[in-house]
Each structure stands twice: as C-alpha cells, then as structure tokens.
Amino acid sequence: MALLEIQNLNITYKTDKKEIRAVKDFSLNIDTKDSIGIVGESGSGKSTLAMGILKLLPKGTTKTTGKILFDGVDLLELTEEEFRKLRWKDISVVFQKSMNSLSPVHKIGFQMKDIYRVHEPDARDEEVRKRILELFRFVNLSDRVYNLYPHELSGGMMQRVSIALSLIYYPKLLILDEATTALDVVTQGQILDEIMKLEEALDLTRIMITHDISVVASSCKKVVVMYGGCLLESGYVYDVLVNPKHPYTQGLLNSFPDFIGEKKDLRGIPGSIPDLSLEYKSCIFTNRCKKAKSICFEKIPKIKTFPNEWNVACHLLGGFDGE
Numbered sequence: 001m002a003l004l005e006i007q008n009l010n011i012t013y014k015t016d017k018k019e020i021r022a023v024k025d026f027s028l029n030i031d032t033k034d035s036i037g038i039v040g041e042s043g044s045g046k047s048t049l050a051m052g053i054l055k056l057l058p059k060g061t062t063k064t065t066g067k068i069l070f071d072g073v074d075l076l077e078l079t080e081e082e083f084r085k086l087r088w089k090d091i092s093v094v095f096q097k098s099m100n101s102l103s104p105v106h107k108i109g110f111q112m113k114d115i116y117r118v119h120e121p122d123a124r125d126e127e128v129r130k131r132i133l134e135l136f137r138f139v140n141l142s143d144r145v146y147n148l149y150p151h152e153l154s155g156g157m158m159q160r161v162s163i164a165l166s167l168i169y170y171p172k173l174l175i176l177d178e179a180t181t182a183l184d185v186v187t188q189g190q191i192l193d194e195i196m197k198l199e200e201a202l203d204l205t206r207i208m209i210t211h212d213i214s215v216v217a218s219s220c221k222k223v224v225v226m227y228g229g230c231l232l233e234s235g236y237v238y239d240v241l242v243n244p245k246h247p248y249t250q251g252l253l254n255s256f257p258d259f260i261g262e263k264k265d266l267r268g269i270p271g272s273i274p275d276l277s278l279e280y281k282s283c284i285f286t287n288r289c290k291k292a293k294s295i296c297f298e299k300i301p302k303i304k305t306f307p308n309e310w311n312v313a314c315h316l317l318g319g320f321d322g323e
C-alpha cells in the first residue's frame, strides 16, 4: 500500500471576486521511502498542494475535494484535533522560513525541548537533550548550537535546525517546500546529502518542492511536473528528466542550460501561466504548446500510464485519447 494516496484532489481559493483553482484533479501515489520532487513554475500550485496535505489551508476561504489517504486514513476527513496527533509525529514540514516561527529570546535547545514535550510530556530532560543532539549530528550541526539563540545562526545553520526540528519525532513523511532555495549552492548540496543519508537511516519518505530541477535530479528518485494546478508528467527522475514526454517538461528542461549539458535555449517557454480563475475545458498548457493540435483545445487530456510508473497528461502521446 502507498504511504500517501492523493485522489482527484481539487483545491480552490475563494476571494471576493473570483475562485482560484490552484490544484485540479490531482492524483498521485507515494510509496514508503520514495523521494519525490515537485517542480513547476511559480504559481503552478505546488505549495497549495503541500498545504492541503498538511491541512494548513485557511478553512473559510478554501474548498478542498477529493481524498488524501495517509496510511489508508483520509486526512481530509480528520478533525483538527485528530490531525494534530499526526502533525510533526507522522507528517512534518520545512518551509523556506521555518525558523521565523522560533522565538528570538530563547535558546535553540530550550525551544526544541518544548516542542518535543508537546507530544511527549513525560520525557526526561536528559533523554530529550540526547535526542536533540543526535538530530544535530544528523544534520551536521555542532552541540554548541543547543545553547545559541536563533540570531546567532547563519542561514545554513538555521535551515539545519529547521530540518532537525522537523525530524524530532522521526516522522514518516517529510515535506520540504523550497527549504534549501535561499542557501548558497555548496550549503544546499551538503544539506541535500545529509537529508538523503537520513532517509536511509530513518526510512523517511520525502516530498521536495522546488523551482530547481537540478535539486530534484541530484536528490530525488521520482519527479512530478505541475502546471496550472495540474499534474502533467510524473515518473522516475532517470526517465522523466532524461527523456521527457510532455511538451511542457521538455520546455522546462530546455530552460535549464546546465542540466543536460548541451547548449540550450535560455529563454524558457514563451508565454505565461494560465489564469487560474478561469475554468479550462482544454489541456491547460495548450496556449503555450508548440505542438498543440485541435484536440488539445477541445478536451482535457487524461493521464496515460507508460511502463515504469510513468504518467503523462498529453493528447499527443500514445494515440488518440478518445472515449
């Protein structure tokens, strides 16, 4: 059984004037120990998807339909109270600015102990300290950090603390939303290596949201390409990023000059992402797709599955997509 099964997920933001369909009919299975990179341009719905899984979307102004099964339990059916038992313990998250939620006036170790006691109120001081120092070692932080204040840390150290904190209960699923984006390339590379080692040690499953395809290529097993709230292509990194089938993935890879090695068009894909307040009855990528045919303007493509768990939503692949 998959650890996480997302089925026909739709997430809509309701604003005064319009409805923004940020995630559309999104389905994905994630197995235990998978590491999945979710890529796509800004505004493609990556963070909304993550917030949906974490039940962190504003209740009154969003509408979510579909299923998000975690270990077989539909997260969308859980009450706040029930979900709180899973958050941190089973599912945790690191954002780009996770450290901002720490208090500036308390030392790191003190705050981490407090957080640990939310779910483990009876844990002994020495035991908690031991756990925190073990986590520091995992993310390559020295014991000294325990007694530092947040403002005494560099950006890389802060993100390491955030990651250590997210792992404090050894969760099953870790979601990183642009968690290493703001770091320099060397620090980012080190942290990615540390995360990959941790996955081996702790049997972690990871969802990694990023703009940067090279991050996915170097640290993930699988990749999901999102565009305008839709999944356009997913599969193993060595398939999708080497021989992309979807014209959008092809365009996205072409805008990363270093990725495949050849000299590439640096301009990316002409045009801009779709207006998500409109309802689309066509392929969401049609107006930017160089290969679009008339069928692409007329129908939403179904996901076609190719060998090796390779999914692509494109009318032009695998023959006519008729019913």
Ligand SMILES: Nc1ncnc2c1ncn2[C@@H]1O[C@H](COP(=O)(O)OP(=O)(O)OP(=O)(O)O)[C@@H](O)[C@H]1O
Residues within 6 Å of the ligand: 013, 014, 015, 020, 022, 040, 041, 042, 043, 044, 045, 046, 047, 048, 049, 211, 276
């Ligand atoms: N609170 C909100 N209210 C209304 N619309 C929102 C809200 N948050 C996000 N959106 C819209 O939902 C769409 C998807 O945004 P989202 O942040 O999920 O994309 P993203 O892929 O994470 O982008 P980025 O790479 O810039 O982080 C965008 O059109 C965005 O403007």
Ligand code: NI
Residues within 6 Å of the ligand: 046, 047, 048
């Ligand atoms: Ni985002």
